[in-house]
Amino acid sequence: MNPFTHVANWPWYYVGLYFYISSVSAGAYIIGSMAELYGGERQREIGRVAFSLALPLILAAPVLLIADLGRPERFWHLFFYSKDGIPYINLQSPMSVGAWGLTAYGGFALLSFLNIMAINGRLTFAPFAKLYNRLPRKTYAVIGMLTGLFVAGYPGVLLNVTAWPLWEATSPLLGSLFIASGASTGAAAIILVMARQKRVAGETYSHLEKVDRVSMIIELLIIGAVIVVAGQYAAPIMSGFYGVMFWGGTVFLGILFPLGLYWYAGRPGVDRNRLVMLTAVLVLFGGALLRISLMQAG
Numbered sequence: 001m002n003p004f005t006h007v008a009n010w011p012w013y014y015v016g017l018y019f020y021i022s023s024v025s026a027g028a029y030i031i032g033s034m035a036e037l038y039g040g041e042r043q044r045e046i047g048r049v050a051f052s053l054a055l056p057l058i059l060a061a062p063v064l065l066i067a068d069l070g071r072p073e074r075f076w077h078l079f080f081y082s083k084d085g086i087p088y089i090n091l092q093s094p095m096s097v098g099a100w101g102l103t104a105y106g107g108f109a110l111l112s113f114l115n116i117m118a119i120n121g122r123l124t125f126a127p128f129a130k131l132y133n134r135l136p137r138k139t140y141a142v143i144g145m146l147t148g149l150f151v152a153g154y155p156g157v158l159l160n161v162t163a164w165p166l167w168e169a170t171s172p173l174l175g176s177l178f179i180a181s182g183a184s185t186g187a188a189a190i191i192l193v194m195a196r197q198k199r200v201a202g203e204t205y206s207h208l209e210k211v212d213r214v215s216m217i218i219e220l221l222i223i224g225a226v227i228v229v230a231g232q233y234a235a236p237i238m239s240g241f242y243g244v245m246f247w248g249g250t251v252f253l254g255i256l257f258p259l260g261l262y263w264y265a266g267r268p269g270v271d272r273n274r275l276v277m278l279t280a281v282l283v284l285f286g287g288a289l290l291r292i293s294l295m296q297a298g
Helices: 012-038 041-068 072-078 094-119 129-134 137-160 165-169 173-196 202-237 240-265 272-297
Strands: 081-083 086-088
Touching: 012 041, 012 094, 012 137, 012 173, 012 202, 012 272, 041 094, 041 137, 041 173, 041 202, 094 137, 137 165, 137 173, 137 272, 165 202, 165 272, 173 202, 173 272, 202 240, 202 272, 240 272
Parallel strands: none
Antiparallel strands: 081 086
16 A cells, blocks of 8 residues: 555535534534434424534535635536536536535425525515425435435545544544444534533433434444544544544543543433533544544545
8 A cells, every 4th residue: 555645635624513513403403303303302402403504604614615616616526527628427426416415405404494594484575485384304315315315424435535544544444433423423513502502411411422422433433433434544543643533522422531521411409401511512622633643644
């Protein structure tokens, strides 16, 4: 394996943040869709918060991608290639597939957002509102959830298909890791918003906490598999600055410590609301460091 082929010059402040923000948005949307599909009226409150978060977050993604291009006027090349003056879609390009997947997800995130705005009475007029409200919300929640899974896992897959030792050696684990992290950070974002509005209590909190805990445990298992599979190529995240960021920031502060806080929050006499907010912030912080450390160390 030649470590000097296909060098990816991706600055963390553009691509790393895009990886992170799109994953949080997709994770929140997936959780909202699950609440819509399988939850009762109480769980639908989770969906309302999730769908209200998903669209604003994903709108930042294309801004970061276009800024990273260096020549923003050429952003349309993410969607179309030109051969003999004729534009065509190149589905063999990971970047092009990602751009179309992001667009599809954004469309469903918009539908769900408009629906929530209409339900909350904040939107008195919306084009075609009667049409898409006539369709069961579960219909586009299912399709949107599938596109959300794609958006959450796509950054990891993109890294895996790049010929750089740490990334290539761990194929296809990074996509799964980013999906698990997306679910965890998405749940944390929903919890943070609901906690700030003092709406996290009882059964609602229990469901969100379970999603977050399970997602973080899966993250830990996949991280273990990544280290084992990567072997010698895991050296960049085993020590040094990126090692501290990965193990101290992601694993300890972003996963292990929040898991402990979730357990502690269940004890009597604890100020659950503040503890929940702290836990959510740590999970979101750890999710950001996961993507930045893996991208930069690679």
